[in-house]
Amino acid sequence: MTAPSLPAPSGAGDLPPSTRLGRTVGRPPRRRRRGRPVALAALAVLALAGCSAIGSTPAAAPSSSGGGSVTLVTHDSFVLPDGMLADFTARTGITVSVVQQGDAGALVNQLVLTKDSPLGDAVFGIDNTFGSRALDEGLVTPAHLTAPALADATKHSLPGDSAGALTAIDDGDVCLNVDHAWFTAKGLPEPVTLQDLTKPEYKDLLVVPSPVTSSPGFAFLLATVGAFGPDGWQGYWSALKANGLQVANGWTDAYETDFTAGGGNGSRPIVLSYSSSPPSTVPDGGSQPTTGALLSTCFRQTEYAGVLTGAKNPEGAAKLIDFLLSDEVQAAIPDAMYMYPVSTAVTLPTTWASFAPLATTPYDVDPAAIAANRQTWLQQWSDLVTG
Numbered sequence: 001m002t003a004p005s006l007p008a009p010s011g012a013g014d015l016p017p018s019t020r021l022g023r024t025v026g027r028p029p030r031r032r033r034r035g036r037p038v039a040l041a042a043l044a045v046l047a048l049a050g051c052s053a054i055g056s057t058p059a060a061a062p063s064s065s066g067g068g069s070v071t072l073v074t075h076d077s078f079v080l081p082d083g084m085l086a087d088f089t090a091r092t093g094i095t096v097s098v099v100q101q102g103d104a105g106a107l108v109n110q111l112v113l114t115k116d117s118p119l120g121d122a123v124f125g126i127d128n129t130f131g132s133r134a135l136d137e138g139l140v141t142p143a144h145l146t147a148p149a150l151a152d153a154t155k156h157s158l159p160g161d162s163a164g165a166l167t168a169i170d171d172g173d174v175c176l177n178v179d180h181a182w183f184t185a186k187g188l189p190e191p192v193t194l195q196d197l198t199k200p201e202y203k204d205l206l207v208v209p210s211p212v213t214s215s216p217g218f219a220f221l222l223a224t225v226g227a228f229g230p231d232g233w234q235g236y237w238s239a240l241k242a243n244g245l246q247v248a249n250g251w252t253d254a255y256e257t258d259f260t261a262g263g264g265n266g267s268r269p270i271v272l273s274y275s276s277s278p279p280s281t282v283p284d285g286g287s288q289p290t291t292g293a294l295l296s297t298c299f300r301q302t303e304y305a306g307v308l309t310g311a312k313n314p315e316g317a318a319k320l321i322d323f324l325l326s327d328e329v330q331a332a333i334p335d336a337m338y339m340y341p342v343s344t345a346v347t348l349p350t351t352w353a354s355f356a357p358l359a360t361t362p363y364d365v366d367p368a369a370i371a372a373n374r375q376t377w378l379q380q381w382s383d384l385v386t387g
Contacts, residue, residue: 067093070316071120073308075107076100078124079336080329088323094316103215104130104303111139115309122317124169124305124324129218131158131166131304132371140165140306143318147325149343156302156342159367166304169324170339173275173298173359174219176206177291179261182269191270193296194227197240204244207258207268210386212378214250220272221381222370223299226363230373237384247385261291275358276338279351289355298359303339 072078078100085096099120101107108130111123115137126134134140135158142163147153156168176191183190191197197206209217224233237245246268248254257264259271261281275298278289305324307317323329330341334349340358341348348356 068313068316069095069097070122070313070320071097071099072320073099073101073107073111073118073120073123075104075125076102077337081332081336084329084332087328088320092316092319092323094313094319096320105215108134108139111308112137115139118308118310121308121311121313122305122320123308124303126166126304126306127215128158128300128302128304128367129222129370129374132160132367134306135161135165136371138309141309141311141314143167143307143314143321145318145322145325147322149325149327149330149345152344153325153342158302158304166306167321167325168302168342169305170333170337170341171300171302171358172339173293173295173300173362174216174223174272175275175293175295175298175359176220177259177271177273177277177293179259179269179291181290182260190292190294192294194224194236197270198236198243200243202243202270204246205268206240206244206270207246207248207254207266208272209248209251209254211381214248214254216251216272216274218378219299219301221377222365223297223363225377226299226365230369233377234380234384237381241385245385274338276334276340276352276356278355279349280338282351282355289351293356295357295359296361298362300359300362300364 078098085098089095097120101110101119104125104127107123107125110119111134123140126140142165145167150167153168154164156171157164158166158168176197178190180190188201191199191202196202208220211217211221221233224236227233228236246258248258251273254271255273255277256262258266258268260266260269262271273293275293275295278291278293281289281291283290305321307314307321311317325343327343327346330343331346333339333341334352340352
C-alpha cells in the first residue's frame, strides 16, 4: 500500500544552495521551520485587490479608516486557505501582497541585506533560531496589536525581546519519527531516547537531513546541543556516525525517499520530521497512523511575525499581524502549515489531539547562544559527520 503523501510542515524548509556552509553571501544556514513547503505555496507573489475568491464568504464593507496596501515578506512555506486574505482585504480595505524569500534563514538574511530599504511592511516566519539576529539587526519594531489571542502569543515571547517586536503566531516540535509497521515486523522494540540511537540494534536505521542544508536538520542539531551540552554533542554525533547514520540533503529526501514509511520504498525506519507528521500517515479508511513521533527527542520551533522597521504602512502591517492571530487564521494553521496555533481559543483537528501531541519537555537552547555559535556548531558538525 502506498503511504499517504505528507505535507512538509511550515518549519521544514530545505535551504537553497546559496545558504549552505562556506558561502560568503551573508546567508548562514538555518533550521526551519520550518521543514514545510505545502501544496499551496504557489502564493509566491500574490496581490489580492479585494476581489472575492472562490469559496470565500461575504465580508463586511471596508472600514472607513482602512485602505492602502501591505506587503508581507515570508518564507516559501507560508500558505493560507483560498479566500482568507481576500476576506482580510474586504474587512479592512487593505490589499496584501505576499513576497516569499525561501527558507527562514534565507528570509532573515534577505531582510538584513535590505534593511535600509525594506522589502515590505510585515514579516512572518522568523523563528526562535534566528529571532535574536533579527532583533540585534533592528529588523522589526514593536506594534500596537489588539487581537484577543495576543495574550497567548505573549506566552511564547522570544527571550530577550522585552519590547515585543516579534509576535508568536505558531509553533511545533521537530522530532524523530518511526515506522511502527517496520519495527513490528522485525520484532524490534522502537527506540525511545536520543541515546538509544547509538545502540547496535539500531545500526543503519536512522536518516536525518543535514543541518547545513535543512532547517529541521539544524533544529535536530540544536536538540543534541540541548541534550548533551555545547561540549558534549560532538561525541554523540560521532557515535551516530559510527552506528550507520545516513545524512540526506533535505527533509524531502529523508522523509519521502529514505524513510520506510515515506512512500519511496526507503530502507530507514527512523527519520527526522515533526510531532505533527503522524496524522498524515493515517491510511484512507484507517483509524491509526502508521508512524509515531519520539517525543523525548524534540526541539521546539516558534514562528514569529513583526512590523518591519522602515515599513511604508506600519499601521496596516499591525492589522495584518492581528489577523494572523485571529480565530479564523489560527484555526487554519494546523491543516495549512502543519504547525500548532498559539491561540488556546481554537480547536485542533481531531487527529492532532490523538496523534500529534507536543513534547512535554522539548530540548532548549538559549537564542543568544544559537546566534553566537551557529556557524561554529555547523562547521564542527560538518567536520565530524561529513569531513
